[in-house]
Amino acid sequence: MSLEIRSLYKNFDDVTLFSDFSVAFQEGTITCILGPSGCGKTTLLNIIGGIIEPDSGQMTGFREKTISYIFQDPRLLPWKTVEENIEFVLGRDIAAEQRKKISGQLIKLMELEDFTAYYPSKLSGGMRQRVSIARAFAYPSDIILMDEPLKGLDIKLKLNLIRIFSRMWQTDKRTVVFVTHDVDEALLLGSDIIVLSGPPAQIILKKRIDLPYEKRSLESEYLKKLEQNLMEALGN
Amino acid sequence: MKISFTGKNYISLASVICMLIVWKILSLHFDSDFVLPSPEKTLITTLTLFGDGRFLGIVGTTVARGLIGFIISVVLGIGTGILTGLNPYADAFLRPVLVTIRSIPVISIILLALIWFNPGSVPVFIGMLTMFPFITTNVSDGIRSIDRELVVMATFYKVSRERIVRELYIPAIMPFIVSGASSALGIGWRAIIIGEVLSQPVYGIGTMMQNAQTFLNIDAVIAWTIVAVLISYAFEKMIRWLEHKLVVWRS
Numbered sequence: 001m002s003l004e005i006r007s008l009y010k011n012f013d014d015v016t017l018f019s020d021f022s023v024a025f026q027e028g029t030i031t032c033i034l035g036p037s038g039c040g041k042t043t044l045l046n047i048i049g050g051i052i053e054p055d056s057g058q059m060t061g062f063r064e065k066t067i068s069y070i071f072q073d074p075r076l077l078p079w080k081t082v083e084e085n086i087e088f089v090l091g092r093d094i095a096a097e098q099r100k101k102i103s104g105q106l107i108k109l110m111e112l113e114d115f116t117a118y119y120p121s122k123l124s125g126g127m128r129q130r131v132s133i134a135r136a137f138a139y140p141s142d143i144i145l146m147d148e149p150l151k152g153l154d155i156k157l158k159l160n161l162i163r164i165f166s167r168m169w170q171t172d173k174r175t176v177v178f179v180t181h182d183v184d185e186a187l188l189l190g191s192d193i194i195v196l197s198g199p200p201a202q203i204i205l206k207k208r209i210d211l212p213y214e215k216r217s218l219e220s221e222y223l224k225k226l227e228q229n230l231m232e233a234l235g236n
Numbered sequence: 237m238k239i240s241f242t243g244k245n246y247i248s249l250a251s252v253i254c255m256l257i258v259w260k261i262l263s264l265h266f267d268s269d270f271v272l273p274s275p276e277k278t279l280i281t282t283l284t285l286f287g288d289g290r291f292l293g294i295v296g297t298t299v300a301r302g303l304i305g306f307i308i309s310v311v312l313g314i315g316t317g318i319l320t321g322l323n324p325y326a327d328a329f330l331r332p333v334l335v336t337i338r339s340i341p342v343i344s345i346i347l348l349a350l351i352w353f354n355p356g357s358v359p360v361f362i363g364m365l366t367m368f369p370f371i372t373t374n375v376s377d378g379i380r381s382i383d384r385e386l387v388v389m390a391t392f393y394k395v396s397r398e399r400i401v402r403e404l405y406i407p408a409i410m411p412f413i414v415s416g417a418s419s420a421l422g423i424g425w426r427a428i429i430i431g432e433v434l435s436q437p438v439y440g441i442g443t444m445m446q447n448a449q450t451f452l453n454i455d456a457v458i459a460w461t462i463v464a465v466l467i468s469y470a471f472e473k474m475i476r477w478l479e480h481k482l483v484v485w486r487s
Contacts, residue, residue, distance in 0.1 A: 049392060075389040079407040079485040088403065089393035119485040139393055
């Protein structure tokens, strides 16, 4: 099964971001979209998420799906604790007890047990982003959209978050569309990597990595070679 | 309540003592209870006020006027604040009205209110009119300060409209309402007492001040002033306490 966008057109002010752009995502995998800033990556996510309407184009498979969004900034409610922020996206049709159970599990997976009752102002940037990731997983979605959530974090935090994210993802393998300009993130998380140039956006390279996450190392020959490929593509 | 005496507290205490000393020196200099009674005499007068059977009725009436005026201004202020915060046209329309209300001297409003209302309602009207613009402006600023991206997030996750209002909008504007209420009450109490002095309702701190002044009971004028200051201080404390309760989430 795949999710498809065909013949997408979108202008923003005087800039043509998408002109007859098509792309497909494999369900149950993580697709990384790699590209320079301004190439329309975030707009693509917003179109998939329905936040922005395209000028024209066909989207197959998205409409009947529920979607979570991990924004670039964590977007937590400052007056809600870690736990309350995660439960915020759970509909009130879910019983309070069940909501607590869901948030509890995610808090554990996200290694936030000691901070359950903390307000965001008391958390570090990396922890806030973990709450935002937990919230996205708490929401009963089929697709998770991610807009560079690791931007601005130092390399150690980044690797740690990638480790936690991939572990969490393994539990129910939702379809993930992950936008970034960081090659390492793409190498560590992507099953499919799509390199964009633009605007207007164009796919200039497509790669598939079949290696399971726990076997991926940025030091390995395989990923190093791939990294070079991606860097060259991005350099164009 | 526990009060810890830090260095700053000692300096504030010294400042109060200095004021009392200056007061004492001036009262010795004028040597007349009709000009400036001594601090001791005033203190005794103040304490006798507390013992007066009518005291609670007088203070209670003034406080009730203040609260009624305050509640009306909060309700109206939140309404117009939300309207002007969300709609730039409503804001453009109401801004001159608010500026006008704020610029009119309190005494002009009182003189007009004396013609329009009965003596007991004049202070309520004055209080309401002086407090209302503060609440409106603050609520309006609060609405405009709401992070649009949080609203996008909540809408994206299909959180119901009703929960977005209750769990996002209201907590976001709460600190603004509280700080508006604090400034409003600061000005409001003074306006209400001026209103009472001039409208002379049967009960009221202002009425008592005016009566005392007529009979040259200067110590009573000052004693009632002290009562008014204490009430104002108590409300300020209550608002601060409320603020503290409401915004624990701030770092």
